[in-house]
Amino acid sequence: MPVSETWLLPDGVADVLPEQAQVIEQLRRRLLESLASRGYELVYTPFIEYVESLSLLNRNTSDLDLVTFKLIDQISGRLLGVRADITPQVARIDAHVRPVEGIARYCYAATVLHTRPQGLSASRAPLQLGAELFGCKGPEADLEMADLMLSLLKQAGFEHQLHLDLGHVGIFRNLARIAGLTDSQEAELTDLYQRKAIPELAEYTQTLNLGQDFYVLGRYGNDLSTLKQQLSAQVLADPTLQQALNVLEQAQAHIQQYWPAINVGVDAAELRGYHYHTGLMFAVYGPNRAVPLAQGGRYDGIGIAFGRERAATGFSCDLYVLAQANPASDTPVMLAPLGKEPDLQAAIEQARQDGFVVIQALNEQDQQSRASQRLVHNGTAWQRQSV
Incomplete structure (x- = not known):
C-alpha cells in the first residue's frame, strides 16, 4: 500500500476537530453535572475485559456479541473483548465490585467500539453517555429514567418535534x-x-x-x-x-x-x-432521524452472571449525535505579547477571568485569524484593543 494511503481511517471512524471537540466536551460536562445533581454517581470502566463479562453469561446476547471486537490477551491467553456497551460493565460493578444495598444510581460517558455501524452514517466508535438505576422493581424507576433521558435531551438542545416510542417485552x-x-x-x-x-x-x-x-x-x-x-x-x-x-x-x-x-x-x-x-x-x-437519539429500558437480572441478581433500568445515547444540535463556542480570543512581566501577566489573567481565550503570540502570524482583540501597552498600562 502506498504511504499516502496508510493514514486513512477505517470506515465509521473519524477525527474530532477542535471546534466540534469543544462542543462535545462542554456538553459532556454539562450533562454529567446534571446527572450528578440527581444522585447518579460517575464511574469509569475499562476499555477491554474478558469477553465472558461483556457478553453477560446469563442470557442470549448474540446481538451484542456480533458488534464486539475480540482479541487474545498476550498475558493470560484468554479471549478479550473491546466494550461495545457500557451497561454490562456497570452491572458488574453493582453486582460484584460495589454491591450497594438498596437502590444504586450510576452514570458514565466513554467511547465504545462496534464491529459495524449501528445505523446509517453512525460512528463505529460512539461516545456513549448513559445512566443506570439498580435495585428498584417498580414502574417509578422506569419513569424516573424516562424523565431523566428526556431532560438531558432538552439540555442538549432537542426540545421540538421529538417522538417517544414505548414498548414492553x-x-x-x-x-x-x-x-x-x-x-x-x-x-x-x-x-x-x-x-x-x-x-x-x-x-x-x-x-x-x-x-x-x-x-x-x-x-x-x-x-x-x-x-x-x-x-x-x-x-x-x-x-x-x-x-x-x-x-x-x-x-x-x-x-x-x-x-x-x-x-x-x-x-x-x-x-x-x-x-x-x-x-x-x-x-x-428526532425529526428526519431513523436512529434513536437515546434509548433504554428495563433489564432485570442482568447481574446474575456476576453473582447478584438485581432489578435494573437505564438508558444511553451518543454524545457525538447530541452535539450536532449545539453551536460551536464563540468565546472571544485575545492576543497578548510574549513576556513574564507581572503587569502583563496580571492583565492576561484578568482577561481570562472576563471570558477571553488569551494567547501569547509567538510571532506575527500566531493565531491572528482567531483573535478579535489584543493587549497593547500604552506607555503606562496594558489595555485592550480591537484587531
Missing part, C-alpha cells in the same frame, strides 16, 4: 409463556413483529395456540385500548401480562401529562432488544 413474553410456544416459534413471531408483516402474521398464527391473540398483538399493538378489548379473557386473566399492560399504559399517561410537547407512540409488539430487555422500553427520535 413482557406482553409478548408472557403471551408466549401462556401459549407454551417453542423457541423457534418465538423467534419466528419476533421476526414477523419486527418487520410489521401483518399478512404473514395472520397466516402464521392460524396454527398456534392462542394464535388470534398473537395476531391481535401485532394488529392492535399501537392502540392499548383496542388491544385490551381484543385480547382473549384467558390472556387478560394472567396477572403478569396484565401488569405489563398496566405499566405500558401508565408510562404513556405519564409522558403525555409531564411532557406534553413530545409525541408519544406505543407499540406493544415492539421487540427491539427482546433477549436483553425484560420490561418497559423507550426510544426517542
Whole structure:
C-alpha cells in the first residue's frame, strides 16, 4: 500500500476537530453535572475485559456479541473483548465490585467500539453517555429514567418535534409463556413483529395456540385500548401480562401529562432488544432521524452472571449525535505579547477571568485569524484593543 494511503481511517471512524471537540466536551460536562445533581454517581470502566463479562453469561446476547471486537490477551491467553456497551460493565460493578444495598444510581460517558455501524452514517466508535438505576422493581424507576433521558435531551438542545416510542417485552413474553410456544416459534413471531408483516402474521398464527391473540398483538399493538378489548379473557386473566399492560399504559399517561410537547407512540409488539430487555422500553427520535437519539429500558437480572441478581433500568445515547444540535463556542480570543512581566501577566489573567481565550503570540502570524482583540501597552498600562 502506498504511504499516502496508510493514514486513512477505517470506515465509521473519524477525527474530532477542535471546534466540534469543544462542543462535545462542554456538553459532556454539562450533562454529567446534571446527572450528578440527581444522585447518579460517575464511574469509569475499562476499555477491554474478558469477553465472558461483556457478553453477560446469563442470557442470549448474540446481538451484542456480533458488534464486539475480540482479541487474545498476550498475558493470560484468554479471549478479550473491546466494550461495545457500557451497561454490562456497570452491572458488574453493582453486582460484584460495589454491591450497594438498596437502590444504586450510576452514570458514565466513554467511547465504545462496534464491529459495524449501528445505523446509517453512525460512528463505529460512539461516545456513549448513559445512566443506570439498580435495585428498584417498580414502574417509578422506569419513569424516573424516562424523565431523566428526556431532560438531558432538552439540555442538549432537542426540545421540538421529538417522538417517544414505548414498548414492553413482557406482553409478548408472557403471551408466549401462556401459549407454551417453542423457541423457534418465538423467534419466528419476533421476526414477523419486527418487520410489521401483518399478512404473514395472520397466516402464521392460524396454527398456534392462542394464535388470534398473537395476531391481535401485532394488529392492535399501537392502540392499548383496542388491544385490551381484543385480547382473549384467558390472556387478560394472567396477572403478569396484565401488569405489563398496566405499566405500558401508565408510562404513556405519564409522558403525555409531564411532557406534553413530545409525541408519544406505543407499540406493544415492539421487540427491539427482546433477549436483553425484560420490561418497559423507550426510544426517542428526532425529526428526519431513523436512529434513536437515546434509548433504554428495563433489564432485570442482568447481574446474575456476576453473582447478584438485581432489578435494573437505564438508558444511553451518543454524545457525538447530541452535539450536532449545539453551536460551536464563540468565546472571544485575545492576543497578548510574549513576556513574564507581572503587569502583563496580571492583565492576561484578568482577561481570562472576563471570558477571553488569551494567547501569547509567538510571532506575527500566531493565531491572528482567531483573535478579535489584543493587549497593547500604552506607555503606562496594558489595555485592550480591537484587531
